[in-house]
Amino acid sequence: MTTTPSVPSSKDDIRGPDAVAQAEAAWLVAITKGDEEQRALMLPDCVIVHGPVGNVHDRERFLAYNASMGATLDAETSEVTCREREGRAVVTCFQTMNIQRVPDLPPFLVQAVATRVWFSTEEGWRLGHMQLSRRQPAV
Template identity: 85%
Template sequence: MTTTQSAPPSKDDVLKAEAAWLVAITKGDAEQRALMLPDCVIVHGPVGNVHDRERFLAYNASMGATLKAETSEVTCRERDGRAIVTCFQKMSSRRVPDLPPFLVQAVVTRVWFATDEGWRLGHMQLSRRQPAA
């Protein structure tokens, strides 16, 4: 992996990668994989799963299609070809065809790395949170 670019990476480019990620998780494995580094690590789930890229994508696919994803309260810190993004994330997933979508809310941290191909996800941690009452 090469971590240099001809133009210095910018915060706006990181936020574009974030937006692309939200679209990718509604599209499927190939779209997500394209935005992830091969050695990406994901920490998620109510029991604290630690998965590599392929295991996470398989697990995610088994949970049903993500219909919609959105973020709020986004913060981004970019420095030296790395960016850390934290946010609240909501996802609606269709787990069972005849039931309404299941809402997942999480506090998310994503670590992005600048590569020749653009920003790529290297680490993500999702901590589920209870919906507001």
């Protein structure tokens, strides 16, 4: 299981992750931080397919939607598989997030099967496509 790691970052560091595992770890941190951290890891033409109603969003629309859902307090992944070939990597995993949707209430648990497609660029690995398929929390 991978829990939200603390990945050092600096606004002066314009280079992104050099390995897919680092990109995945950075993504788990970014979704708990905010739009700018997520945007820095995404290609401008990134496409996100997510539920619960089957949205297909570009990067900016997804970031706005995601921000409206409440703060992601923590995230972790398990059962991670990675297939890397010729400058592309496909990562599939189970992802669990706790979302603080309403103040003063316990966080809302969201589980999803996630598939992320990363592209190797001169600036490091960048997210080009993501699909999140929500699932009922396991008991």
